[in-house]
Amino acid sequence: MESYIAEWLHLALRWLHVVAAITWVGSSFYFNRIDRSFRPPVPPVDRVSGQLWSIHGGAIYNYSRYPLGPGYVPDRLKWSKWESLSTWVSGACLLAVVYWWGASINLVAGGADSLSPAQAVMASIASIVAAWVIYDILCRVIPSDRMLSVVIAVLVSLSVWGFTFIFSGKAAYLHAGIVMATIMAGNVWFVILPGQNKMLQAIRDGTIDTFDVGADAKRRNFHNNYLTLPVVFAMIAAHFPMTYGHHYGWVAFLLLSGAGVSIRHFFNTMHAGKAQPRWIVVGLALGLATMVLLAPANLTGGTSAATASVDVAKVGAVIHTRCAVCHAPTPSMDGFTEAPKGFVIDTLDKAARHADQIRQMAVATDVMPPGNLTEMTADERRLLADWIAAGAPTK
Ligand code: HEC
Numbered sequence: 001m002e003s004y005i006a007e008w009l010h011l012a013l014r015w016l017h018v019v020a021a022i023t024w025v026g027s028s029f030y031f032n033r034i035d036r037s038f039r040p041p042v043p044p045v046d047r048v049s050g051q052l053w054s055i056h057g058g059a060i061y062n063y064s065r066y067p068l069g070p071g072y073v074p075d076r077l078k079w080s081k082w083e084s085l086s087t088w089v090s091g092a093c094l095l096a097v098v099y100w101w102g103a104s105i106n107l108v109a110g111g112a113d114s115l116s117p118a119q120a121v122m123a124s125i126a127s128i129v130a131a132w133v134i135y136d137i138l139c140r141v142i143p144s145d146r147m148l149s150v151v152i153a154v155l156v157s158l159s160v161w162g163f164t165f166i167f168s169g170k171a172a173y174l175h176a177g178i179v180m181a182t183i184m185a186g187n188v189w190f191v192i193l194p195g196q197n198k199m200l201q202a203i204r205d206g207t208i209d210t211f212d213v214g215a216d217a218k219r220r221n222f223h224n225n226y227l228t229l230p231v232v233f234a235m236i237a238a239h240f241p242m243t244y245g246h247h248y249g250w251v252a253f254l255l256l257s258g259a260g261v262s263i264r265h266f267f268n269t270m271h272a273g274k275a276q277p278r279w280i281v282v283g284l285a286l287g288l289a290t291m292v293l294l295a296p297a298n299l300t301g302g303t304s305a306a307t308a309s310v311d312v313a314k315v316g317a318v319i320h321t322r323c324a325v326c327h328a329p330t331p332s333m334d335g336f337t338e339a340p341k342g343f344v345i346d347t348l349d350k351a352a353r354h355a356d357q358i359r360q361m362a363v364a365t366d367v368m369p370p371g372n373l374t375e376m377t378a379d380e381r382r383l384l385a386d387w388i389a390a391g392a393p394t395k
Pocket residue numbers: 105238319322323324325326327333340341343357358361362368369370373374376
């Protein structure tokens with residue numbers, strides 16, 4: 001019953017989270033595109049720094065940018081704020097249901113010196129708070145924009161590397177994504193929105209012409225713009241064990257984040273009317289470098305030497321004791337009411353048919369068993385490797 005309710009909460013929250021994130025990322029992309037597309041109006045218009053004509057859905061729209069407002073506070077002023085809050089809150093709830101409630105399966109690294117589920121949950125909470133506090137302090141003490149960007153890139157890199165020591169690979173990636181997403185949501189709620197409120201107050205007070213938007217709000221907007229693609233990658237990477245399950249998964253994370261930043265930069269230059277396609281090339285090159293880094297050793301078809309004599313009975317026993325306690329129609333493992341992801345390998349025949357997936361999850365990586373709950377040994381993984389290399393015989 002408990003896992004059934006957890007599953008429904010998971011479904012509902014994921015649905016909400018994805019929709020909220022679409023609205024946030026969508027409006028962020030949209031405003032960045034509009035903002036960079038503005039050109040000075042001809043003839044000049046009082047207080048307007050840029051204008052843009054756009055066509056959509058059968059109508060032509062005219063946008064005007066008033067950097068310090070039109071001289072009064074419009075009656076109806078549309079804000080962009082609930083997108084970021086709903087994305088962050090739904091994400092935090094999803095984290096709690098999937099990774100805190102299911103900490104022993106999804107969060108802990110497993111192994112002898114692994115954190116306990118309760119400690120891992122504490123570490124997860126601490127990482128979220130620390131992400132914002134450290135980032136915010138850095139923004140206040142480092143005056144140079146360039147230096148700040150470098151320091152933040154280094155810190156995010158260190159965080160994904162550090163998380164691999166305390167969490168499972170999947171949770172390490174996710175937490176690096178949460179660090180970035182928390183920085184982004186914090187920027188909106190703690191810096192950008194209060195700044196906008198001050199600006200409105202200055203318009204009301206008649207002091208707007210001496211109002212300074214502040215370099216800080218600008219660079220936080222800049223960080224949010226460039227973090228978007230790495231965050232989205234971190235959120236979908238859980239579907240790709242070849243990335244987070246690899247020994248150098250954290251390097252792959254950095255390379256692909258770099259690719260995301262490059263590609264974002266290309267779009268920024270394009271909307272500004274000065275497209276620099278070389279940034280697409282940089283992004284693709286980083287993607288290619290990641291493919292090379294993660295390539296399995298036997299990609300070119302080389303098989304291991306010891307293929308002839310695999311003890312098939314032993315293989316059956318390993319899969320039975322290490323995997324099928326969960327991956328069976330009615331699992332014997334506590335907390336499982338059905339085979340996870342519908343993936344059933346309760347007989348050697350079925351295992352043989354799914355040899356490729358088993359290789360991906362338990363040989364090329366040690367993603368399965370999760371947290372090594374069933375205490376699979378390195379020898380057993382080698383046995384599965386030999387069995388698969390021999391063509392996964394069933395007798
Ligand atoms: C403690 C229970 C448990 C054990 C033991 C376990 N798994 Fe899993 N397995 C899971 C869960 C939970 C998932 C879903 C993970 C996710 O959502 O990312 C999963 C997913 C998988 C998948 C991905 C299926 C898909 O279609 O996405 C494969 C393949 C897999 N396991 C193989 C194995 C193998 C091989 C073993 C034994 C070496 C094993 N598992 C042992 C719980 C278990």
